[in-house]
Amino acid sequence: MTRQRYDLREGSGRVGAPWVEPVSSGTARGGDHALALDLVRVTEAAAIAAGRWVGHGADRAGEVAAAEAVREYLGCVPMRGVVVLGDEPPAGSPVLPRGIGVGDGTGPECDVGIAAGEATLSAARDVPHAITAIAVTERGGMYSPQPETSMQKLAVGAACAGVVDIRMPVAENVRAIADATGSARADVTVAVLDRPRHRRLVQDVREAGARVHLLEGGEIAGAVAAAHPDSPIDVLLGTGSGADGVLAAAALSCLGGSLQAVLRPEGAGSPESTDHAVDRVLRTEDLVRGDRILFCATGVTGNELLRGVGRCPECTTTDSTVMCSDPATVRSIRSEHRPAVTA
Numbered sequence: 001m002t003r004q005r006y007d008l009r010e011g012s013g014r015v016g017a018p019w020v021e022p023v024s025s026g027t028a029r030g031g032d033h034a035l036a037l038d039l040v041r042v043t044e045a046a047a048i049a050a051g052r053w054v055g056h057g058a059d060r061a062g063e064v065a066a067a068e069a070v071r072e073y074l075g076c077v078p079m080r081g082v083v084v085l086g087d088e089p090p091a092g093s094p095v096l097p098r099g100i101g102v103g104d105g106t107g108p109e110c111d112v113g114i115a116a117g118e119a120t121l122s123a124a125r126d127v128p129h130a131i132t133a134i135a136v137t138e139r140g141g142m143y144s145p146q147p148e149t150s151m152q153k154l155a156v157g158a159a160c161a162g163v164v165d166i167r168m169p170v171a172e173n174v175r176a177i178a179d180a181t182g183s184a185r186a187d188v189t190v191a192v193l194d195r196p197r198h199r200r201l202v203q204d205v206r207e208a209g210a211r212v213h214l215l216e217g218g219e220i221a222g223a224v225a226a227a228h229p230d231s232p233i234d235v236l237l238g239t240g241s242g243a244d245g246v247l248a249a250a251a252l253s254c255l256g257g258s259l260q261a262v263l264r265p266e267g268a269g270s271p272e273s274t275d276h277a278v279d280r281v282l283r284t285e286d287l288v289r290g291d292r293i294l295f296c297a298t299g300v301t302g303n304e305l306l307r308g309v310g311r312c313p314e315c316t317t318t319d320s321t322v323m324c325s326d327p328a329t330v331r332s333i334r335s336e337h338r339p340a341v342t343a
Contacts, residue, residue: 032292033329035079035107036322039134039296040333042073044318046116046132047298048337051309051316054301062300066116066132067095071102078107084142085113085135085243098144108292111142113247115220130217131306133297135250141290142250143282145242150264153219153245155236157227161258166281170201170237171208177234185209191222191236191304198238205237217303223248224297224321225304227257233304239264249287251295254323255330259284293325314338 049069053062074081081103086096096114113135135142145151154166156177163176170190178185190205192198194214205212213233215222219240225231242263249259261282298320299306307319315336322331 032294032324032326035077035136036294036296036324036331038077039136039294040298040320040322042070042077043132043134043296043298044320044335044337045069045073047300047309047318048316050116050132050300051311054309063116064095066300067114070114070116070132070134071095074102074112075104077103079103079112079136080105080107080109081112081136082110082139083114084111084144085115085246098147109139111137111139113142113243113250115218115244115247130221130301130303131297131299133220133247133295135247135288135296136292136294137250137288138290138292141288141293143246143287145246145263147243149242150239151242151245152239152262152264153223153236153248154260155223155226155248155252156234156258157229158256158258160235161256164235164258164260166260166262170204173235173237174205174208174210181234183234186211188234189213189232191215191226191233193219193222193238193240195238201238213304215304217301219244220248220251220297221303221305223259224251224255224295227252227255228305231304246287247295249284250293251297251323253284253288253293254295254325254328256328257284259287261287291326295321295323297321 046066046069050062050066053065081101083096083098083100083102086098086100096116102112115133152166154164154173156164160177160180163180164173174185174188174190177188186209188210190210191213192202192205192215194216202212219236219238222233223236225233226236245259245261252259262279297306298318299308301308306321310317315338318335318337320333320335322333323329
């Protein structure tokens with residue numbers, strides 16, 4: 001896998017030539033490379049729009065701003081995309097409804113998953129988003145659960161992909177991870193979304209001898225961090241959004257990690273209870289398929305994967321990650337966005 005670090009410095013509304021520090025040679029600069037860099041500019045714009053609302057206590061205002069930025073910037077991306085997973089902000093009609101076409105009408109046909117409002121919390125918690133994220137697969141390659149469907153998840157990196165099972169008790173998975181990584185159980189770190197529904201899960205993790213890392217933001221960042229070599233997280237466990245699970249699966253597919261999931265309908269008789277996949281274990285390849293998978297994310301507030309949007313008098317900074325499955329490549333991008341200079 002190729003890993004790169006980019007430092008993109010923007011001025012006068014134009015993007016200059018990137019400074020590139022390759023960690024290994026052989027980087028391919030095909031269509032996926034160009035499309036990925038177009039998409040990361042979309043997540044950057046969305047993160048900056050959402051970041052303006054951090055600290056203001058305006059419930060979900062940042063989510064709406066991010067979704068509007070995604071809609072605007074996606075229109076310039078060279079692809080013929082269809083939104084399979086989208087956000088529906090609470091401001092009248094959906095900004096990014098499922099089924100809408102995105103892109104400039106050229107380029108590849110693809111499925112698009114969007115998390116402009118990932119990690120939405122209450123205004124009192126003051127963390128409107130953890131990240132903005134976009135995943136892209138070949139057309140027909142992205143699983144689309146019902147919007148209200150919850151998903152129980154287990155996410156790990158490549159070293160543990162073959163030794164864990166979402167159907168096993170927490171203690172058995174902790175033991176398997178410790179054996180696979182050569183660690184003591186006390187050193188295994190389990191990421192769990194900090195929600196009341198996970199109190200029993202947190203207790204089970206601690207009784208298994210592992211340590212708990214509570215996620216204040218969202219699951220996507222936590223799931224991807226479980227497969228990232230620079231992260232202390234070994235596994236993500238818990239129940240959350242089905243759409244977030246699919247986006248996380250796209251990233252894990254690029255990283256060689258694994259996501260196992262079980263759909264959990266909200267109640268008997270709910271529309272999602274008729275989904276044929278309920279109670280069946282879904283794996284990474286069930287959620288995202290195809291040879292060309294892309295994942296881009298930009299931090300809004302600091303989280304387990306990325307730094308948040310930074311502001312100073314001269315510029316706004318963003319921290320992003322870009323992942324491609326073919327060739328298997330992970331890029332870190334630090335950007336400075338400077339206001340346009342007028343004559």
